[in-house]
Amino acid sequence: MTSPQSFALVFGAQFAGFGAMMPFLPAILAEGGLTASQVGTVLAAGSLVRLVAAPLSGKLADRVPDVRRLLALAALLAAASALGFGLAAGFALLLAVQLLHSIATSPIVPLSDALAVAAVRSGGFDYARVRSVGSITFMLGAMAAGLAAEWAGPGVAAWMLAAGLLWTAWAAQRLPAPAPRAEAPPGQPESSSLWAPLAEPVFRWVLPIAALIQGSHAVYYAFSTLHWQAAGLSTGFIGLLWALGVLAEILLFLFGRPVVERLGVRGLALLAAGAGVLRWSVTAITSDPWALVGIQLLHGLTFGAMHLAAMRALLGLPAGLSGRAQTLLASAISASTGGLIWASGWLYAVAGGGAFLAMAGLCGVAALLALRGARAKD
Numbered sequence: 327m328t329s330p331q332s333f334a335l336v337f338g339a340q341f342a343g344f345g346a347m348m349p350f351l352p353a354i355l356a357e358g359g360l361t362a363s364q365v366g367t368v369l370a371a372g373s374l375v376r377l378v379a380a381p382l383s384g385k386l387a388d389r390v391p392d393v394r395r396l397l398a399l400a401a402l403l404a405a406a407s408a409l410g411f412g413l414a415a416g417f418a419l420l421l422a423v424q425l426l427h428s429i430a431t432s433p434i435v436p437l438s439d440a441l442a443v444a445a446v447r448s449g450g451f452d453y454a455r456v457r458s459v460g461s462i463t464f465m466l467g468a469m470a471a472g473l474a475a476e477w478a479g480p481g482v483a484a485w486m487l488a489a490g491l492l493w494t495a496w497a498a499q500r501l502p503a504p505a506p507r508a509e510a511p512p513g514q515p516e517s518s519s520l521w522a523p524l525a526e527p528v529f530r531w532v533l534p535i536a537a538l539i540q541g542s543h544a545v546y547y548a549f550s551t552l553h554w555q556a557a558g559l560s561t562g563f564i565g566l567l568w569a570l571g572v573l574a575e576i577l578l579f580l581f582g583r584p585v586v587e588r589l590g591v592r593g594l595a596l597l598a599a600g601a602g603v604l605r606w607s608v609t610a611i612t613s614d615p616w617a618l619v620g621i622q623l624l625h626g627l628t629f630g631a632m633h634l635a636a637m638r639a640l641l642g643l644p645a646g647l648s649g650r651a652q653t654l655l656a657s658a659i660s661a662s663t664g665g666l667i668w669a670s671g672w673l674y675a676v677a678g679g680g681a682f683l684a685m686a687g688l689c690g691v692a693a694l695l696a697l698r699g700a701r702a703k704d
Contacts, residue, residue: 329445329451329502330451330455330456332497332500332501332502333438333441333442333445333451333456333501334456334459335459335497335500336397336438336494336497336498336501337438337442337456337457337459337460337463338459338460338462338463338497339463339490339491339493339494339496339497340401340434340435340438340460340490340491340494341460341461341463341464341467341490342463342464342466342467342486342490342493343408343467343486343487343488343489343490343491343493343494344464344467344487344490345463345464345465345466345467345468345471345568345569345572346467346468346470346471346483346486346487346490347408347411347467347471347483347484347486347487348468348547348568349468349471349472349483349550349551349564349565349568350471350472350475350480350483350551350561351369351411351483352365352369352548352549352551352552353475353480353551353552353555353561354411354412354480354481354483354484355368355369355420356552357479357480357481358414358415358416358420359415359416359417360417360420362549362552362671362674362675363671363672363675364417364671365548365549365552365671366548366667366668366669366670366671366672366674367421367668367671368417368420368421368424369424369547369548369664369667369668369671370664370665370667370668370671371421371424371425371428371664372424372425372427372428372664373428373660373661373663373664373665373667374660374661374664374665375425375428375429375432376428376429376431376432376656376657376660376664377657377660377661377664378657379428379429379432379433381520381650381653381654381657392503393437393440393441393649394441394498394499394501394503395498395499396433396437397433397434397437397438397441397494397498397501398494398495398496398498398499399495400430400431400432400433400434400437401434401491401492401494401495401498402491402492402495403430404427404430404431404434404491405487405488405489405491405492405494405495406430406488407423407426407427407430407431408427408484408487408488408491409484409485409488410422410423410426410427410484411423411427411481411483411484411487412481412482412484412485431491432653432656432660433653434491434494435656436649436652436653436655436656437649437652437653438498439637439652440648440649440651440652440653441501442456442457443637443640443641443648443652444648445502446641447641452583453637454578454579454580454582454583454586454634455579455580457579458575458576458579458580461572461575461576461579461630462572462576463490464572465568465569465572465573465576466569467486467490468565468568468569468572469565469566469569470486470565471483471486471565472561472562472563472564472565472566472568472569473562473565474486475561475565476560476561476562480561520650520654521654522647522650523643523647523650523651523654524654526643526647526651528591528639528642528643529639529640529643529651529654529655531639532591532595532635532636532639532640532655533654533655533658534658534692534695535595535599535632535635535692535695535696536595536632536635536636536655536658536659537658537659537661537662538599538662538688538689538691538692538695539595539598539599539602539628539632539688539689539692540629540632540633540659540662540663541659541662541663541665541666541688542602542606542628542666542685542686542688542689542692543628543629543663543685544662544663544666544667544670544685545606545666545667545670545673545674545681545682545684545685546606546609546682546685547663547667548667548670548671548674549670549674549681550564550567550609551564553613553674553678553679554567554613554618557613559613559615563615567618567619567622568622570619570622570623570625571622571623571624571625571626571629572625573623573626574622574623574624574625574626574627574630575625575626575629575630576626577626578626578627578630578631578634579630579634582634586634586638590638591635591638591639592635592696594631594632594634594635594638595631595632595635595692595696596693596696596697597627597631598627598628598629598631598632598635598689598692599689599690599692599693599696600627600689600693601624601627601628601631601689602624602627602628602685602686602688602689602692603686603689603690603693604621604624604686605621605624605625605628605686606682606683606685606686606689607682607683607686608621609621609679609682610679610680610681610682610683610686611679613679628689636655640652640655666685666688670684
């Protein structure tokens, strides 16, 4: 199996499971007897746990000789804990399941990206095109879970998540062996500090912008399904809405390379921020199905463009910082998302769909940071 194919398999496996679960986890928690504020608390707790767990796994990844085994082990543990969502009920049990699952899941995406970026750095393949396979399977997972939930209830998504993570563990062991790490130049020993990537100006520049823009998806991740269900939309249509958002992301990853090359890191970040202001503003004021179909396509920019901007920025970092940089980035996003999900539980209970307006404001702040901060190097 070639390097692009093996990475496509890893991304495809994990995101098939994530796509099935992400739209329906709030519904699973609500079905388990949780209130809106408790749903927000459980989701936020998972993000905050990842804030701690991800950097530690990244530091370990920069030291272990074979990151593939660490990735496979994390996927196996995450698959086992995912089953708890289909079995547990009540706030205490579901919170415990979420904490265990978040610890196990936290390294999966950043370690996959770190391995992929290392392969790209050595001239292996086009990251965006390979990563698009994960977006495709996320979309298919969301659609399949939406249809399955129509007859089996939202809990079926937990079993689909476990299956995707088991597939990830199998696929991780078939990745090509990573290249040996280069020795640090004489007189410049490589720092073993967890925070070493923060010494890089580009990383310091992109970190808060990514945290704000990706964090602005908090209300969408936590309450869009419940919000649209309350507006009378079916679970099948809601799954389709999630899938449409990812479809735009896929198109950017597959065919947007000329645009990405032209805009660079700074331009991509600004595009993502502007799209976020528009997307969340419209989502706040309407649940009209046709309006939602159109606005969901902006996910390709709010998530996809910002993700590619961050990956391009990280490609310029020293190879020995890859694992820590990926996981620090993931942790910053988890911290932002977790805090905002916790706040959105209260905000959504008070303001309903108006909570999305706060997310539009965050994207406005990110745009200002991108405009006023130090210029990123492409």
